[in-house]
Amino acid sequence: MAASDRIGPFGLVYGAWEPGLLAGRVLPSRVWAWFLGGVTATAAAVRWPEAIAASLIALLACRRLGATLGPRASLLAALAAAGSLAMIDRSAAGLGALDGAIAWLTLGLTGSQALMLKPILPDPNLVGGLFAVLALDRLRSIGADLRVGLLAGLAGLAGGWPMLAAVLVPAVVLGTREGARPGRAAAGALAMVGAWSLWAWSTARFEAWAAAVALPLMKGPAWTLIPWAVAYALPWSPMAALLGFRSVRQGLSGEGRALVFDWLKIAAALALAGTLVPGLGDAGRVPMLFGLAVASAAGLDRVLGGWSDLSAGARRCFWAAAISAAIGWAALATPIFGYVAAAIGAYRPLALVLIASGLAAPAVAIAGWWAGRPAVGVAAVVLVVAALKLAHWGVVVPEWNYRQSQGPWGRAIGQWMPRKSTLYFLNSTAFDDTIPDRDRWPADLAFHVGRRVRQLPSPEALGLEPESPSPHFVLLHPSEFEHWPSSAPELVLVRTLQDRYGEPRVLARTAGPLYPDRREELGE
Incomplete structure (x- = not known):
């Protein structure tokens, strides 16, 4: 979110300074987003x-x-x-x-x-x-x-x-x-x-x-x-x-x-x-x-370069570390990706590869120990690392982004808004510890919306915001939409959405055209 806003000594979140984000961490993300030409930063910018x-x-x-x-x-x-x-x-x-x-x-x-x-x-x-x-x-x-x-x-x-x-x-x-x-x-x-x-x-x-x-x-x-x-x-x-x-x-x-x-x-x-x-x-x-x-790395270099000069204790330490890494990965990969292969068809081929790697790594490590070849033991650890990277890239990150975060309904909100629009919301929950987390407006939701996000102190404050370049969009609870005061700008229902818990949320906007009429600028 801060990478989508202007540069300052701190990051800007919801239009306010965030002391936990300093300029040195936000600036690289802002530069990345700028080079990609996006109106707002995406997860890649972070x-x-x-x-x-x-x-x-x-x-x-x-x-x-x-x-x-x-x-x-x-x-x-x-x-x-x-x-x-x-x-x-x-x-x-x-x-x-x-x-x-x-x-x-x-x-x-x-x-x-x-x-x-x-x-x-x-x-x-x-x-x-x-x-x-x-x-x-x-x-x-x-x-x-x-x-x-x-x-x-x-x-x-x-x-x-x-x-x-x-x-x-x-x-x-x-x-x-x-x-x-x-x-x-x-x-x-x-x-x-x-x-x-x-x-x-x-x-x-x-x-x-x-x-x-x-x-x-x-x-x-x-x-x-x-x-x-x-x-x-x-x-x-x-x-x-x-x-x-x-x-x-x-x-x-x-x-x-x-x-x-x-x-x-x-x-x-x-x-x-x-x-x-x-x-x-x-x-x-x-x-x-x-x-x-x-x-x-220094210890492993000594193992590969001077195995015959090492003490028995050093050799046992190396094999214990290599075999434990391989068995540990097998103990995790086999049941976890066995479930993934059975439950999620899209991941089945990759899950089978990861199960095979989990079973192969201990076999390689034990074979290296039996033959007395430390290079084979190092190769077993490299196999574990490659499998970890493959699992992270192919299964963990997609599941974390699309199932365990605000991403799905955040992106759905963004689909109903022009890219230069700002999403407003009323947040009376931010500093109240008695309100459950599921009823808060979290920062990662605004991040996945991909639009600028601003908090309103009251519904009437929406009328003080500038009218251009498009109508104002507001994300509300259904009860907030039903009891929207007459003293605030009138809202039109855009879409009723479900958050990640299945609870309804209302996306509404003020009256007016979504996109400016450019015929006058073109002399038509």
Whole structure:
């Protein structure tokens, strides 16, 4: 929604500043929508910048390990970074479904709605995380300088002060490099923050700036940060445990060992600080994932390049991780996609392929263990990653978009409105906790409508809106339409729709032609 509106220091949602959306995260989506020439942004305007940021993060991991450990480590780094759940599921569709299942299970067992009102699913900010990773990479290799400060400032523009803290905390742990200029780094970061603050003060109210600064503190400590980081880095994250064996560490070059353990220090520092410091958990997720990917790739490179030199414990650790990943995927894929194949005919061929991959992966991993060939074990994990991507692309995302969201009836509303029209609504539910979620006007509904959306304080306020370029469209409850006051502009019924719960909703509009008569402009 913010990508459909004008650019500002914060995103604009329902015509008001949204302190939780900063300019650095909205601007890439706005640029994407502008290049595609759309009147309003679509879901692609949000997903593609995140996907590009994820690809650049994987490319950085690929380059760094390739320069220190060689081409094989470079390929493994690309697989560990781009092939993790965090990158595959960057739209949070699959883990969003898991989050919803956990919330419903908790409600059924305990009666608590806490997880339904406040989801536990993390939100990796990949755009801000990209700049944070770039800043940390330069910090650990060269030391603090002006470029580090500017990169940290750009991360702050996308994720607020927690992104700056995600660079500052590891800087304390890594220490000062020879020739570093921390003063210049601080000056660069402060310059970026100061420029944004001046922009915010001159454009929006001071309260919006203060809310953006204070908002991360409202989240509280992230007690589940470490488990979610390990889960988001699956199926590769268990391979990072290989570095706990001396035989694996001794096979790394001095430069490679420094790279890997610097990133492990960064991940550990952010894990501790993100767990305890309110608001820092979300900012620390992407650098933590990057550190786990680097460690996993380095451990696997040592496995493939020096298997005969590894200790028995390191070998058992590798096979346990590879076989567990394959069996875990088989345990999930077989029943889930068995149901999909039986219940949804459109997905049956793809579901059968995924079931076959689920059964093949453990067989490949066990065959590699039996033959003593670690490359076959790595191939089994790659098979799991490919199946995860195929399942996410072919089943999870379509189901999440078309069955579990506001998409179907949101798009139906958009079909009855000209593209430049604005959809108005009366929302007395936004700040009332006693009203169920199903009776609210959610933001993702407005997103799927694909039109500008504005909230009215009262029906009479509709008469104060400008009349051009087309009649005003209003989305109402049936009772609101029936009791529409005579003092407000008269409405005409356009269509009665059903929301995702099957409840009726009324789309109405004011009188007047839907499209302007252009014959006068053409001299006819």
